[in-house]
Amino acid sequence: MQTIPAKSLAIPENRQRKVFDEKHQVELLESIQSKGLMHPIVYRLSPEGEKILVAGETRLKTLQMMWDLGIPVKCNGQLIEPYHIPCISLGELSPLAAREAELEENTRRRDLTWQERSTAEAELHAVRKEQATARGE
DSSP: OEEEEGGGEEOOTTOSOOOOOHHHHHHHHHHHHHHOBSSOEEEEEOTTSOEEEEEOHHHHHHHHHHHHHTOOEEETTEEEOTTEEEEEEEEEOOHHHHHHHHHHHHHTOSSSOHHHHHHHHHHHHHHHHHHHHHHTO
8 A cells, every 4th residue: 555745735726616514524433433434535747747647636634633633543454554545546647538537536425515615517518518629528
C-alpha cells in the first residue's frame, strides 16, 4: 500500500463538495477507528508531477481530525504513520480526464447537497461534451 505525506497532496479549489457534514465526519471517524480506512484516498499526477486529490476529501478531512486528536489510523490492517495518507494513484491523466474522473466519482455519492450534485452533473456533461468535440464527434 502506498502512503504519501498529507502535506504533499494538493486540493483543487474547484472541488464539488463545499459543505462537509460534521456528524458524517464523526461517524466516519468512528468507522475508521473501529474497522480501519476501507477506501484509500485517490490522487492523480499533474504534468509537473504534483499530486492532486481526485477522490476522498471527506476521508482526508476525517483523517486529519484523527491525527490532530492523536487517534491512530489503520488501513488494510496496517498502522499508518501520522500525517501520511494511504492512497491510490490514477497516474498521469490529462486535465480533462482527471476532471471527468473526479466528477464521475462525486456524482455517485449520496451525501452531496442537491446544489453540489446539480453542479457536478452539469460540469460532467460539459467535460464529456468537450471530450467528444476533441475527438471530432
